[in-house]
Amino acid sequence: MSRQLAHLSDEALVLLAARSEDSALAELYDRYGRTAYGLALRVLRDPALAEDAVQDAFLAVWRTAAKFVPERGKASTWILTLVHRRAVDAVRREQRRRTESLDPATEPSVEGVEEDAWLRLQRERVQEALRRLPDAQREALELAYYGGFSQSELAERLGQPLGTIKSRMFSGLSRMRELLGEPGTEKSWTSTT
Amino acid sequence: MDLHDLTAAYALDALDADETEAYERHLAQCEECREQLAELNETAGALAFGAVAPAPPPRLRSAILETAAAERTNVVPLLRRRWVARGLAVAATLAACVVVGFAVWAFRPGPRHVVAVVELGPHRGRGTLQIKGLGTAPQGKTYEAWVIPPGGQPRPAGLFPGGDGTFVLRLGGVPPHAVVAVTVERAGGVRTPTSPPIIETST
Numbered sequence: 001m002s003r004q005l006a007h008l009s010d011e012a013l014v015l016l017a018a019r020s021e022d023s024a025l026a027e028l029y030d031r032y033g034r035t036a037y038g039l040a041l042r043v044l045r046d047p048a049l050a051e052d053a054v055q056d057a058f059l060a061v062w063r064t065a066a067k068f069v070p071e072r073g074k075a076s077t078w079i080l081t082l083v084h085r086r087a088v089d090a091v092r093r094e095q096r097r098r099t100e101s102l103d104p105a106t107e108p109s110v111e112g113v114e115e116d117a118w119l120r121l122q123r124e125r126v127q128e129a130l131r132r133l134p135d136a137q138r139e140a141l142e143l144a145y146y147g148g149f150s151q152s153e154l155a156e157r158l159g160q161p162l163g164t165i166k167s168r169m170f171s172g173l174s175r176m177r178e179l180l181g182e183p184g185t186e187k188s189w190t191s192t193t
Numbered sequence: 194m195d196l197h198d199l200t201a202a203y204a205l206d207a208l209d210a211d212e213t214e215a216y217e218r219h220l221a222q223c224e225e226c227r228e229q230l231a232e233l234n235e236t237a238g239a240l241a242f243g244a245v246a247p248a249p250p251p252r253l254r255s256a257i258l259e260t261a262a263a264e265r266t267n268v269v270p271l272l273r274r275r276w277v278a279r280g281l282a283v284a285a286t287l288a289a290c291v292v293v294g295f296a297v298w299a300f301r302p303g304p305r306h307v308v309a310v311v312e313l314g315p316h317r318g319r320g321t322l323q324i325k326g327l328g329t330a331p332q333g334k335t336y337e338a339w340v341i342p343p344g345g346q347p348r349p350a351g352l353f354p355g356g357d358g359t360f361v362l363r364l365g366g367v368p369p370h371a372v373v374a375v376t377v378e379r380a381g382g383v384r385t386p387t388s389p390p391i392i393e394t395s396t
Contacts, residue, residue, distance in 0.1 A: 170201035173205070
């Protein structure tokens, strides 16, 4: 597979995608498609729905790349936010999950999954940070982000006031931010060539 | 409902449709929330990497790329040369991003689609010019790149033959607001450009 644009930053690739350079979209997919699919699969628990969410999100990248503003955040965050939003929308449409028990935080088995070393490192880093959160904060973050539950659903299902749920999500995310270190020190994708 | 309190939930996509709409209206007017959201978004985005990521089926990649390509076939610029983006400053806080400025020219001599990107390192010390799709230079000719400081003379920045693939030229120092240009010159190159640039970008 040709990686002619492998040395460009994510942000440069988005600019190229905005100018109809489809190899830039391919390169962005090669960098983040796998993480996107893993995220969608975790939220949706259904490979076909996960594929739909990822496809919708990358086509949204293609269609709206010109609106991306680098000053507001990293391109990878923008892409994964598009994926997450679509996965959450889909899971809320799915009545099936609504009847399931409150157990969306269960991690699918890692067995048989061949990961590249960088992705494995990222996953372990995030999971370690999650483990270090107080239980109530971790539960709120996992149910909201990986489970796709809204704050009102969480309040109802956990039997807590809405204010408590909001504050757990805020404290949990703020603490995660500290645990993961400054965003700037986070390793960005780099070319191996 | 205190809308300031919804930032974390919004970053996690944990608001329902009405709350999302209300919060987005609020966001347009609240600088403080925009700043906080930018921080929390980066952290929420990091959670994406916490999920086990099996490889997606290969058909997903091709479905995305084929659909994308099909959507753009009608968008062909009519101008032979087209300015597509002026230098784009990326906030210095984005330390993960090595680009502090770049610019792109794309033009279509005939059916060809040329993309040129100037990418500068974080300290503007060294830049690269990457060009794809330019085609081979005519017999006895070469492409020559130039760095032109504001108000200054063009400095030769390297020769390349063109052809298939992407050419990457190291430009050396690129002063702020310099223009990077490419001309067609006689084989062996020249010290001063003798023809109008076929590609020009500002940084």
